Amino acid sequence: MLTDLEMPLDARPEVLLPTGLEPDRQGSFTSTAFEADRYRRAARAISGQSLPAAVLDLDALEANARAMLQRAGHLPVRLCSKSIRCVEVLRRIQALSPRFKGLLCYSGREAAWLAAQGFDDLVVAYPTVDVADLDAVAAQLIHGKRIVLMVDDQAQLEAIAARGAALNVVFSLAIDLDCSTLHPSLYFGVRRSPINTPAAALDLARVIATRRSTLRLTGLMGYEGQIAGLQDAVPGQALKNHILRSLKQRSARELCKRRRTTVAALRAAGFPLEFVNGGGTGSLEITGTDPSVTELAAGSGLYAPGLFDHFHQFHHAPSLYFALQVTRKPTAGIVTCLGGGYIASGPAGVDRLPRPYLPDGMTLLKREGAGEVQTPVKLPPGIDIPIGAPLFFRHAKAGELAERFTNFLLLQGGKVVGRASTYRGDGQCFI
Numbered sequence: 001m002l003t004d005l006e007m008p009l010d011a012r013p014e015v016l017l018p019t020g021l022e023p024d025r026q027g028s029f030t031s032t033a034f035e036a037d038r039y040r041r042a043a044r045a046i047s048g049q050s051l052p053a054a055v056l057d058l059d060a061l062e063a064n065a066r067a068m069l070q071r072a073g074h075l076p077v078r079l080c081s082k083s084i085r086c087v088e089v090l091r092r093i094q095a096l097s098p099r100f101k102g103l104l105c106y107s108g109r110e111a112a113w114l115a116a117q118g119f120d121d122l123v124v125a126y127p128t129v130d131v132a133d134l135d136a137v138a139a140q141l142i143h144g145k146r147i148v149l150m151v152d153d154q155a156q157l158e159a160i161a162a163r164g165a166a167l168n169v170v171f172s173l174a175i176d177l178d179c180s181t182l183h184p185s186l187y188f189g190v191r192r193s194p195i196n197t198p199a200a201a202l203d204l205a206r207v208i209a210t211r212r213s214t215l216r217l218t219g220l221m222g223y224e225g226q227i228a229g230l231q232d233a234v235p236g237q238a239l240k241n242h243i244l245r246s247l248k249q250r251s252a253r254e255l256c257k258r259r260r261t262t263v264a265a266l267r268a269a270g271f272p273l274e275f276v277n278g279g280g281t282g283s284l285e286i287t288g289t290d291p292s293v294t295e296l297a298a299g300s301g302l303y304a305p306g307l308f309d310h311f312h313q314f315h316h317a318p319s320l321y322f323a324l325q326v327t328r329k330p331t332a333g334i335v336t337c338l339g340g341g342y343i344a345s346g347p348a349g350v351d352r353l354p355r356p357y358l359p360d361g362m363t364l365l366k367r368e369g370a371g372e373v374q375t376p377v378k379l380p381p382g383i384d385i386p387i388g389a390p391l392f393f394r395h396a397k398a399g400e401l402a403e404r405f406t407n408f409l410l411l412q413g414g415k416v417v418g419r420a421s422t423y424r425g426d427g428q429c430f431i
Helices: 031-045 058-071 087-096 108-116 131-142 154-167 198-209 238-268 281-287 399-404
Strands: 053-057 077-080 100-105 122-124 147-151 171-176 181-183 186-188 215-222 275-278 295-298 320-331 334-338 355-358 374-378 390-394 407-412 415-421
Touching: 031 355, 031 390, 053 058, 053 399, 058 087, 058 281, 058 407, 077 087, 087 100, 087 415, 100 108, 100 295, 108 122, 108 131, 108 147, 131 147, 131 154, 131 171, 147 154, 147 215, 154 171, 154 198, 154 215, 171 198, 181 238, 198 215, 198 238, 215 238, 238 275, 238 281, 281 295, 320 374, 320 399
Parallel strands: 053 407, 077 100, 077 295, 100 122, 122 147, 147 171, 171 215, 215 275, 275 295
Antiparallel strands: 053 320, 181 186, 320 334, 320 390, 334 374, 355 390, 407 415
């Protein structure tokens, strides 16, 4: 018996599909026909599902995971939970290879909750002095879990040490090394840590050492946001792309030296670091060449959101997208969907809007964008989408889409094979 994917397109079960998107009579896979077939397969796969829905293609997810391992060379990859926000996905990816080792979390309470779900070897990438966060982490430390907190300021140490003394626990810490670079009249990077020299790292490490009963230094982290998160092959921006690549290369050389000298200084002073973390989806190849780095961090590449479409050294296939239902046809060539206002964080701009995905050629209206309760879309010429049919979009960032849905529809082999709860579906909201 033929599966749905093996059937001729005109013999499959009827679903609401657009007109003007059929392959030619000879079955030729022209670009238009190929995109039409992708849309028809996606629409049929979720036929009967309630919309809006988030859809996760497990085949593409696994392919992206393996590509990330290849890009990382020989180093292990610590998964960034912020970019995933789904326990089942975290488990699936870790099960693919022992090189997916540990998690990089974004909240102390999140790390504690994940530890309670059975995960271990957790590093919290962002400093916290919140008592509830610290107490949640302490409870898991008492149960034998390994959770490392991030620090870059003596004031943070005071707050953490106070909870350690009150709860009779020793908190493991990692120093966040600033990885921004300063060029003439340009600050190239993100405003994170003030620790930007080996001397500053040593000063903080020595303060940690004076509180041995409550604090212990175990690692160093440096996130190269300006390398890992900035697209450098955007169509129509040749000059800007060239400048960005040049800045990235210069920044990488400086950061490699800064990180190596910082690690060497800490170890020479008697601080035996257990790990040195670096990287991000967009910089795995670059960071992996730094001999002082013992592990890489990545997460967004698994879902391959819109802001990771245009890097010159890699391309991952979109695995996570969302479907909205057409509910209105206000005028010829425009349809309106229910929902869709899933705007990404960061500097406000068009690049933070959802990307129309399937059918190919759709565009958002400049004066409306994506709205909380409705999203109008301009269709390509000659295409008509009926009311009730789905349209597919991609979020600009990775894990943030999980904050808008309680579960992901899991797609495999072109069919829905189950659901996976997001953090929200598990009743969790950390920030």
